[in-house]
């Protein structure tokens with residue numbers, strides 16, 4: 001079998017704490033996970049479980065205190081300067097908030113061509129690529145001349161996706177990319193992520209607190225709790241037949257559209273509560 005595109009091994013991330021001789025706080029406690037080329041791995045867990053920190057460590061924005069991160073066979077745990085910039089072409093990011101992640105003073109065409117120019121492409125070549133990027137995310141060709149404020153949240157997120165695609169990355173870290181959008185817009189943007197993966201073979205590390213979203217998109221799911229991996233496996237298997245108690249509780253708490261399944265869940269919850277009260 002081919003080596004994974006991304007391999008996170010025994011990753012520990014610690015942050016210093018202000019105050020004399022205070023020990024650092026350990027927010028990731030030995031994370032193991034991998035993402036294969038063209039695959040989507042969903043990272044779920046409640047607020048504060050460490051999802052974003054894993055994404056930031058992969059992007060070189062959070063410290064790798066112990067363990068390692070390997071990308072495409074290269075150890076990227078402690079890269080800086082030119083070596084990190086080189087890897088940053090292949091690992092892009094889409095953030096949660098489409099209202100703050102785009103420079104409000106730049107036109108969409110400038111936003112999309114900027115990363116290409118920074119990487120040394122000529123202005124004309126970069127501009128020529130903009131039309132193709134807009135088409136790929138289903139925005140009209142004239143969107144390039146407009147400013148971010150002229151677009152809805154969903155359209156801005158399409159621009160953010162196009163910007164990530166500009167570098168033809170192998171992996172995109174998606175940090176809650178649809179959670180600021182209303183439900184129908186969420187569905188359309190999720191479909192866009194799927195379509196882009198089919199067309200380009202890009203892999204996603206898809207961070208979300210919403211299991212329904214993650215299940216829709218992911219091949220495999222990794223469940224986090226307090227900086228540790230509780231369970232990782234096939235998306236259908238983890239969400240339908242969880243092995244871990246915490247995953248089961250997380251599933252119980254996440255809304256599901258199917259009314260039959262909802263009723264079943266309610267009965268399961270009641271049964272669990274009854275067992276707990278008699279224990």
Ligand SMILES: Nc1ncnc2c1ncn2[C@@H]1O[C@H](COP(=O)(O)OP(=O)(O)OP(=O)(O)O)[C@@H](O)[C@H]1O
Pocket residue numbers: 015025027045046047048049050051052053054209
């Ligand atoms: N720079 C930092 N310094 C100290 N602690 C931090 C720092 N960044 C994150 N943390 C802590 O690390 C833990 C994990 O945070 P993280 O943002 O990775 O969780 P998360 O699962 O993404 O949560 P959310 O869903 O709320 O975004 C939290 O307890 C957070 O307070």
